Amino acid sequence: MKNCGNPFKALFPKKNDACICPQVLSLLNDFETSLTVSIAELVPKGDDGKDFITVSWMIQAMHSLCETHQSFTTLVTNLELPASDMEQSLIFMHCDISAKLLQLCTAFESELDRLNHGNMLLKFAFGKPEEFSLSHLDRWRQHMASKNPRIENCGEVLSSLVESMNHHHSLYKKVKKTKENEKEKVLLRALYGAQVETLYIFSVFDAAFTGSSKNLLYLTIPKDMEEVPWGQAFMELENMINMEIKNTFLSDRFMVIKDLEAVESGVEKLYAEVQERSVVPNLLMVEQLNQSVMELSEMIDLVFKEMSCLFDALTSARDALFDKLRNKLEDKLAGSK
Template structure:
């Protein structure tokens, strides 16, 4: 819902892009209405499913996996809608193409940054395995070696990833793109632009949540204002209000890390640290064994969660890339491939 003091001008410098659809619905055929309502209804259901049932789910790897799955499905839906609209690329307004290609390049950059961070976190698991190996050893110097592994892990996990730091300006530019060219002549174009708006809003918001989690900074978290004319407005506002509130609460407590599974590992390590540094007393042996067992279980859960999330991010990367490639191939086939098109050399620039 739009704020009273902030009408749609911030996101819609060309006027309300939904005016022609909402106030002059007769311009759309029943078939187009059905397609648009189907797309927006599905998006609304998808956003509702992302509202956590419990605050502890926020910024868990399992919730982040669901969020990335949701993005994949929404981007897959827009590909299906484009095919169903039977709107040839040759009839696309050049502004639509420019916006699509520019946004897709930025999304690919964000995916690369996320993949880089997930790889870095997985590398930290190697240090945890070394820590566990040392703690389970019977060697006389096991605590000395365990202390070294523990220090290395904490330094590695608390370090900053330069690639993640690049997400903030990209997200800022994506927020500025949350408008669409006004479509005057094409009813199919109106449906396409309104559906793409929904895709952009969900994508920008979810990516901002991931960027906040991976960077450890709430500054990357976005608060988006959307018009109440879209069918998914309430679901999105409910999701954003709940998740943003919990994330800001997590950051306000100054935790070592905001990713739940990683934080659980850190809490277990903190519990073990005095025993590693000072040695075991007569009554601490069982407590020590229990804590080492907990660390092994939590480390395995963290590793599995990171692996699954990495696959989801890779899947999202691929659907953005294949959608972009399909558009470029169609543009080449129709001979409408201007040299000034943004990101046209992405095939040679994207490195996985």
């Protein structure tokens, strides 16, 4: 697990809200309230806390990120940034981050495509039970054992995102104790919250898809930072998921995603029965496995849908920030005439 400190902690000294006007503070409160609710909804309750890395949870997590980045776009638009030199640096930083997040989205989509192809192989195998042979399951096993180069590179991109935040930290020291630049402070604080949730969930997806926890992030909220309203919900979510993933690997289970593990277990049982008895597989077993495959395909399609929403939200936030630079340039050109 990677333990990443908070590169923005110096930006939020205690009681810094005192220098933020009510209108701007209201925008920040709206964003952070939405973020708090969004994160809290990802924390399993009751019995749902057991084995909760499911495709259903992944759908919910992508939906949460989509809402967060849509809220961030709303915040950017309503802040009406004047695009000062500092804000231009923030804009370019966010665009760099967005590009890397979009790269991760593309990698995750390619892995979902690979999983869907595996489902297609099983659907073909079960299409005509009388023509079933172990070669069909062998093709599925070989396909699922294959590696996805794009997923293998996600860890490097995640590390780059953390390094990028640290690299840009020096640019913001000038605003950490000032009474001016209130909009920059709000933008930074909102961006920090969005990035914490996004980077952590993306690291969970990486662990789920690779079957390795080496890129799983452990993000801490420093004690000397002003308490953020979403902090407690995030720490609860992170602690539960990290513990679940850790227990998964300690139990020598390769599959982190429970739905995939269930399909894999069903395939292996069917394979063993046919290999041992050299007969046509039990139709009930085939039907149950086929139903699991169909349900998994439908759920993966929903992950695709939410990931597409996140892709659009990231693009919209980037475009909204670039509009600020474009407006400043147009104002400069108009003033020079």
